[in-house]
Amino acid sequence: MTQKTENPLKIQTTCGYRDIRKNIRKKSLYMEHPIMARTSYASQKSRLEKEKAKIEKQLQSLQAKQRKPIITSIVRSMRDYGITPEEIAAAFSPRASSRNTDGARKPTSASASKRTVPAKYRHPETQAEWTGRGRAPLWVVEAEAAGTPREVFLIEKVAADATAD
Incomplete structure (x- = not known):
């Protein structure tokens, strides 16, 4: 069964089911099978690396x-x-x-003004130090649990006790 279709240019074309099947068969002979068309990992990788290099080159020129x-x-402007x-x-x-050009001090962020803080507390036996900031170390917590006040570990206090001996 051949169908005649009319196109806007008034050209008669025939398009039948058998013609379509023939064309499909002819084309399928020339087409590679999907499994056979697979490329190796190395060839895909090299192809993609070439594309990547090309895109990077375009990006640099842009x-x-x-x-x-x-x-x-x-x-x-200069x-x-x-x-x-x-x-x-x-x-x-x-x-x-x-400082700004007019001599006023610039505001600094917290990260820019980070500096080391001197130790405030020192363990007399192990010489372990703590600044007094953040979570208390275990030796301070244990000493306080035993009833020893935190002031005993002050560095001035430790230095004074060491010179008194």
């Missing part, structure tokens, strides 16, 4: 294109305001002062 106008803008590269380097250096 970043370079984006950076050029920004650098031009920065240089133009010229307009009379800023020298040395001033920029000084602003980025770690030794840059923590």
Whole structure:
């Protein structure tokens, strides 16, 4: 059974069930079986690595294109305001002062102002030290449970007892 269909261009085409089956058979002979078409791990990996390298190269070129106008803008602003590269380097250096240009102190974050705290308590026998911050160490907890006050372990107290002996 052949069906004649009419298309908008008024061209007659025939499309029958047998024709479709023939075309499918012909194409299937040239198509590889899905199991046979599998590629090895190594070839897939190398193909993907090549694609990755290509994409990374494209990304780098895109970043370079984006950076050029920004650098031009920065240089133009530096010229307009009379800023020298040395001033920029000084602003980025770690030794840059923590003061603004007007002399006011810059606010510092908690992580930037982290410093070591001197020990406040010392165990007289083991010389273990504790700053007095955070959870008390086991030797302080045990001493307090035994009835010894925490002030006995103060470093000034320990130093005074050591010189008195």
